[in-house]
Amino acid sequence: MLEVSYCEKEKELIQFWKENKIFEKSVEQRPEANPYVFYDGPPFATGLPHYGHILSFVTKDLFPRYWTMKGYRCERKWGWDCHGLPIESICEEALNIKQKNEIYEMGISNFNEFCRSKVLWYTNEWKKTVERMGKWIEFDDSYKTMDNTYMETIWYIFKKIYEQGHVYRGKKVLYYCPRCETPLSNYEIAMDNSYKDVTEQSITVKFKLKEDPGTSLLAWTTTPWTLIGNVALAVNSKKDYVQIKIGNEFLILIKTRLGIVTEDFDIIREFKGKELINKQYIPLYQLSPNTNEKGYIVIDGGDEVLSDEGTGIIHLAIYGEFDYEMIKKYDLPIIQHIDEHGKLSKGPRDWLGLWFKDVDSEVLGDLSERELLYLSENYSHSYPFCYRCDTPLLYNALDAWFVNIQKIKPLLIQTNEDIKWYPKEVSKRYQNILQTAPDWCISRNRFWATAMPIWECQGCKNVKVFGSIKELQEFAVEEVSDNLDLHKHIVDEIHINCPRCGKVMSRVPEVFDCWLESGSMPFASKHYPFENVEWFKSNFPSDFVSEYIAQVRAWFYYMHVISILLFRDIPFRNVVVNGTILAEDGTKMSKSKRNFPDPNLIIEKFGADALRIYLLSSQLMRAQDLNFKEEIVKQVYRRFNLLLINVVKFYSMIENDNFKEDLEVSGNILDKWIISLLNVLIRDVTERLDDYDTAETSRLFFSFVEDLSTWYIKNSRDRLKSENRHEQVFAINTLSVVLTNLSKLLAPITPFISEMIYLKLKEKNIVYLESVHLESWPDFDEMLIDPNIQNQMNLTREVVRKSLELRESFKIPIRQVLQKITIRGINLNKEYFDVIAGAINVKDIILKTGKETDFSVELDTNITSELRLEGIARNLIRHLNNYRKKLKLSPKNRINLYFETNNSEILDAFEKFEERIKNLVQADKMINRIEGKSEVKQIKLGQDVVEVYIEIKN
Numbered sequence: 001m002l003e004v005s006y007c008e009k010e011k012e013l014i015q016f017w018k019e020n021k022i023f024e025k026s027v028e029q030r031p032e033a034n035p036y037v038f039y040d041g042p043p044f045a046t047g048l049p050h051y052g053h054i055l056s057f058v059t060k061d062l063f064p065r066y067w068t069m070k071g072y073r074c075e076r077k078w079g080w081d082c083h084g085l086p087i088e089s090i091c092e093e094a095l096n097i098k099q100k101n102e103i104y105e106m107g108i109s110n111f112n113e114f115c116r117s118k119v120l121w122y123t124n125e126w127k128k129t130v131e132r133m134g135k136w137i138e139f140d141d142s143y144k145t146m147d148n149t150y151m152e153t154i155w156y157i158f159k160k161i162y163e164q165g166h167v168y169r170g171k172k173v174l175y176y177c178p179r180c181e182t183p184l185s186n187y188e189i190a191m192d193n194s195y196k197d198v199t200e201q202s203i204t205v206k207f208k209l210k211e212d213p214g215t216s217l218l219a220w221t222t223t224p225w226t227l228i229g230n231v232a233l234a235v236n237s238k239k240d241y242v243q244i245k246i247g248n249e250f251l252i253l254i255k256t257r258l259g260i261v262t263e264d265f266d267i268i269r270e271f272k273g274k275e276l277i278n279k280q281y282i283p284l285y286q287l288s289p290n291t292n293e294k295g296y297i298v299i300d301g302g303d304e305v306l307s308d309e310g311t312g313i314i315h316l317a318i319y320g321e322f323d324y325e326m327i328k329k330y331d332l333p334i335i336q337h338i339d340e341h342g343k344l345s346k347g348p349r350d351w352l353g354l355w356f357k358d359v360d361s362e363v364l365g366d367l368s369e370r371e372l373l374y375l376s377e378n379y380s381h382s383y384p385f386c387y388r389c390d391t392p393l394l395y396n397a398l399d400a401w402f403v404n405i406q407k408i409k410p411l412l413i414q415t416n417e418d419i420k421w422y423p424k425e426v427s428k429r430y431q432n433i434l435q436t437a438p439d440w441c442i443s444r445n446r447f448w449a450t451a452m453p454i455w456e457c458q459g460c461k462n463v464k465v466f467g468s469i470k471e472l473q474e475f476a477v478e479e480v481s482d483n484l485d486l487h488k489h490i491v492d493e494i495h496i497n498c499p500r501c502g503k504v505m506s507r508v509p510e511v512f513d514c515w516l517e518s519g520s521m522p523f524a525s526k527h528y529p530f531e532n533v534e535w536f537k538s539n540f541p542s543d544f545v546s547e548y549i550a551q552v553r554a555w556f557y558y559m560h561v562i563s564i565l566l567f568r569d570i571p572f573r574n575v576v577v578n579g580t581i582l583a584e585d586g587t588k589m590s591k592s593k594r595n596f597p598d599p600n601l602i603i604e605k606f607g608a609d610a611l612r613i614y615l616l617s618s619q620l621m622r623a624q625d626l627n628f629k630e631e632i633v634k635q636v637y638r639r640f641n642l643l644l645i646n647v648v649k650f651y652s653m654i655e656n657d658n659f660k661e662d663l664e665v666s667g668n669i670l671d672k673w674i675i676s677l678l679n680v681l682i683r684d685v686t687e688r689l690d691d692y693d694t695a696e697t698s699r700l701f702f703s704f705v706e707d708l709s710t711w712y713i714k715n716s717r718d719r720l721k722s723e724n725r726h727e728q729v730f731a732i733n734t735l736s737v738v739l740t741n742l743s744k745l746l747a748p749i750t751p752f753i754s755e756m757i758y759l760k761l762k763e764k765n766i767v768y769l770e771s772v773h774l775e776s777w778p779d780f781d782e783m784l785i786d787p788n789i790q791n792q793m794n795l796t797r798e799v800v801r802k803s804l805e806l807r808e809s810f811k812i813p814i815r816q817v818l819q820k821i822t823i824r825g826i827n828l829n830k831e832y833f834d835v836i837a838g839a840i841n842v843k844d845i846i847l848k849t850g851k852e853t854d855f856s857v858e859l860d861t862n863i864t865s866e867l868r869l870e871g872i873a874r875n876l877i878r879h880l881n882n883y884r885k886k887l888k889l890s891p892k893n894r895i896n897l898y899f900e901t902n903n904s905e906i907l908d909a910f911e912k913f914e915e916r917i918k919n920l921v922q923a924d925k926m927i928n929r930i931e932g933k934s935e936v937k938q939i940k941l942g943q944d945v946v947e948v949y950i951e952i953k954n
């Protein structure tokens, strides 16, 4: 069966598992009362699965398999994230929509239905990759965030947290995409790495003091367009400022930044920033309609005003987080001069309607003409762009709905202690995220998402929130069906009568942030609490979740927030965080640059198992980034998969009807050694997997497979094929035990090769279950672990290594038996001598131990004629057995051996070692005559030739 190409065999196993419902059985056979709860975070199906997804398939497959084998019931259900900008963006492109108002023109209903029809575009491709990687999950019956049951739970959750007073409506400065016309949150921008380095004009401008127009405050900005909406200037009251004189002009700036002044100047005086507070200045563009309003004054910005950048005087407009805070604090006028499309709506008449970025050059020219521009320079900095449409974002103060995070922050930080992060360091990182977390903007001014269940009275501004369809039915003016679709275009049609004033209440236009949806997955995927209340009790929180590092501040965070809001409890106990997979050169993998190999081709070349263990053994599992290298996958395939396959191939060729189940433990030292190693492996792998450490687990396997293949098998070949049945039974039993346990241990990591081994063992009646994946996790036996044997075997290997080096340096082939080896400086038990003798082909081993001697190996390289003849005889035996194999003879077939040669030394060898040759080639007679025989075989020994003929007797 291993003759079929490895990848083909993997595909056969996928079929085998499917046809025999092995996954389903593996879950159902475990008791419901003993769950291991796993949440599979829902991905967007808006593209094909890439390496990052494949990594998550593998991590999320391993641990459920492991805990299943440990006796837990681990149900696994696939889910899809269906809402939000990613899918809207794809649909806009398909519909050739350039601007938000085109969606209103085509009708929100048409747009949303189009999104609904396209959202599961790629599910078949996903299914194929999930299956091909050996990930087991209920795929077809997946939950979707656009399911009505899912959305109803979102309503329930929102109402609950609203009633608890965690929700408020407010203005908040958020990054805003003027093309998509929606705010984006900082994490969304950070997550998709949407910052780009840009070079723009930074300008330093003059604000003339009202009381003394000959003196100007110098302020610096990288966004000249915001100057139109300037309302105040901020200084740091504690820092030193200077007034300088250049020609007839007086300028004020922070002392530490005098370096920006290029002309000659005199310092007139030096003073604390405090002196500037409340000074009024003449605005560059006066927009504030009400002259009674405060504004155009200097305020104290505190330490936020830096002394190592700009001029130490910050210009404030509403388009910045700090700015907005100050505006609120000092009750300054709110001036928004850019409309929702990103165009200038207030300001000099000629510029109205200009794109906000285009206003920069107008401002520059205008201020320069008015001699208010002090300096303009190129300035390189990173600037955020919309991750879906690539439009430069602007900070904007927007009306939005928020969840108050500040109130629950202490509890978030405290409960983080109950979450186990892998690797541990992420916990600290997460704590920092929690400490600086802003309030959560949960509303979006978009279309394809769960509609917010908030109705507002057009008369008295009364607000009503619904937590279920049933509640809405009670109040709705229109007929509401039991399974009302909760998308915007449908729910917008429902009105209610205001219980307070009797006027009509309409739904607010916003929809939910899709992170509220994915973060509610533990509840919404089960339509909790409308259904599954009992089930939920034993299935929350989850034991395990896993995602890549960017999700720490996204999915993990939002799940945590929602669980705290609902239950004051954590949503998961163990989190495995992966790093990011980069292209081989360390850059981001990019389809257009074609800088990475197609994952499907890698799987076809090396198999899913090799890719699995390559990823699982890498630093990705320590949350570090990895440059993907095909060469390493290939090496893993060769050093792990191929070695193991060859062991199994060898094993399957041994006729082992000699296997006895309850045989006493073998006394052979190689057997005892590999059994000791096996038990150490079981112990350590269990410990590592209990600690969610796959990198070390993989390393343990690499090392064990190498020991098994290049030491145990290599030095046990003769015993495994021995005619001495007693000796052979022990060896075969040992190898069977090793392979049985190894197949179980590998089952979660490399499910394919593990199953191949298991089915081979089954053919030989060594194991009995339908699949290794229905087996239990093996236990180790402390009694069988013998550190002394391991130490002695290490020494033995060292002796062999040195001896082989010596042979190599004297150019003596391994088949030439040598008389003796002298070992000095180590203590080695006699039972290891056989191993050494066999491995390096010497007759006698002499051990000389003295306290002061260093470890050394001395090889007697003198080849006596006796040794020469013995060497020839061994060579003959090897050739003859190869010939027997060619004739397809089994060890049971007895023969008569005819031979002839002109070389007297070879004749001598035949004579002297007749009994040994007969024994080892299963010959009854040896006859030195070949005359008259057809089909004569010529054996070459160096320059000489032996002709042989084999007569088969049975």
Ligand SMILES: [Zn+2]
Pocket: 177, 178, 179, 180, 181, 386, 387, 388, 389, 390, 391
């Ligand atoms: Zn955009």
Ligand SMILES: [Zn+2]
Pocket: 457, 458, 459, 460, 461, 462, 498, 499, 500, 501, 502, 503
């Ligand atoms: Zn009302």
